[in-house]
Amino acid sequence: MSPLAYRSRHAVVLLATAALLASGCAKSETTTAAPGPSDSQAQGQVVQTPTGSAGPGCTLKQYGGTAFDLKTAVVGFSQSEKEANPFRIAETQSIKDEAAKAGIANLKVTNAQSQFSKQISDVQQLIAQGAKLLVIAPLNSDGWEPVLQQAAAKKVPIITIDRKINAKHCTDYLTFIGSDFTEQGKRAADQMIKAMGGKGKVAILLGSPGNNVTTERTAGFKEQMAAEAPEIEITFEQTGEFAREKGQQVTEQLIQSNPDIDGIYAENDEMALGAVTALKGAGKKPGDVKIVSIDGTRGAVQGIVDGWLQAVIESNPRFGALAFSTAQKFLDGESIPEKVTIADREYDEASAKSSLPQTY
Known part of the structure; x- marks a missing residue:
């Protein structure tokens, strides 16, 4: 699926979500809103259980x-x-x-x-x-x-x-x-492709080893990159353990070993913000290295406003x-x-x- 097609599909999902939140009810088997009014629902807490992919039921x-x-x-x-x-x-x-x-x-x-x-x-x-x-x-x-x-x-x-x-x-x-962590990785890849113009070298700050979030976010990103941006090369991968300090340390190493890096995919916002600190310390300017991350924290979204990050995929x-x-x-x-x-x-x-x- 091309990035344009993916974004179009994502726009449809967002429109459907908005409609559900506005109506406060669900009329299909594939998407339902969290029952009862709540602050969480107002902030977009929507359940999606696509037929055939939610797994067998349990009573x-x-x-x-x-x-x-x-x-x-x-x-x-x-x-x-x-x-x-x-x-x-x-x-x-x-x-x-x-x-x-x-x-x-x-x-x-x-x-x-x-x-x-x-x-x-x-x-x-x-x-x-x-x-x-x-x-x-x-x-x-x-x-x-x-x-x-x-x-x-x-x-x-x-x-x-x-x-x-x-x-x-x-x-x-x-x-x-x-x-859906695999889908998050794919969406992050689409944003990275857009930010890098479909070519260049990208590094991955991996999450903690031993859990499905890291595995699936990595797999989704790589799968989408291979399918949609063969001219983007993944040249560096190292765990930042989902921590800001570790993300900074790994990025400092990255800048030394790969000074020509064009983009950084951080598998959570804390590592992305650590990467920003490292880039500032190395004299880089906003946008010199494109950063896309996952979580949706206020600090990371503010980073987009300030020009240091290009996109953030929320993890609710x-x-x-x-x-x-x-x-x-x-x-x-x-x-x-x-x-x-x-x-x-x-x-x-x-x-x-x-x-x-x-x-x-």
């Missing part, structure tokens, strides 16, 4: 266990990373805010501080404290067996957000709620309303798909300034 009867009152039950939320990243701050706040709106009186929140062993311990402790539902933002996709075994023994449903875990749907976990962190409405549907006996996809915006030079109030 309470299939999963096992018995129904419970979400308002009085212990509900556990496990955050994975330090809340220095605006995405994590917005994600945790969404869970807290929407739990309050849903009347959930006993929400327990933990933060693993970017330590996987701590996250495993955190979730096990939540189960020991009597959690009836777990909402987990996983640090890694693998290594969850101890938690899954403990949760399965007590029939505690698990909803993962933002990242998947490598486990069996409707046996180990209920559903995954998140973005506002999972609270979807997580708890999905849990309630499950408890009411409805079938829950393997994946629920949240809609993401896109920011570029034309839209960045007016869109700043919508960012996080």
Whole structure:
């Protein structure tokens, strides 16, 4: 698909999303708005479950266990990373805010501080404290067996957000709620192709290894680049671990080893902002190196306004309303798909300034 065709298709999606938000209801099986009015819905929290791609459904009867009152039950939320990243701050706040709106009186929140062993311990402790539902933002996709075994023994449903875990749907976990990360990578590639004029050398600041977000954002970007811009060469790839400081360090190395680099694809905004710091330190001017990133934080979108970034693909962190409405549907006996996809915006030079109030 050409970048023009892709952008045209994306425009149709945005128009459909806007129509749904304006009407407050959904009339098709492929796109539905988060039920009930909420701040998250007003900010674009839209569920997309395309027929045939959402995976098989899972009911309470299939999963096992018995129904419970979400308002009085212990509900556990496990955050994975330090809340220095605006995405994590917005994600945790969404869970807290929407739990309050849903009347959930006993929400327990933990933060693993970017330590996987701590996250495993955190979730096990939540189960020991009597959690009836777990909402987990996983640090890694693998290594969850101890938690899954403990949760399965007590029939505690698990909803993962933002990242998947490598486990069996409707046996180990209920559903995954998140973005289409492969599509994000493709959209980032389209913006990079546009910014670079279809030719030049580009570097990739990879996210943390060991999770599906990095894998899929990388695959989508490379796939689209190969198909649509054969004259753009990917000459450098190194992990920046989704961190600003690491993104700066890697970009400083990049400037030394690849002084003729034309573009940087950062797999999150924090690494992109670190790259900007490195480019400033090297005496570069806005636009000398084209930067496209993913997340949609206020700092990155401001970077577009200031000329340092060319585009940002949003990764929507506002999972609270979807997580708890999905849990309630499950408890009411409805079938829950393997994946629920949240809609993401896109920011570029034309839209960045007016869109700043919508960012996080």
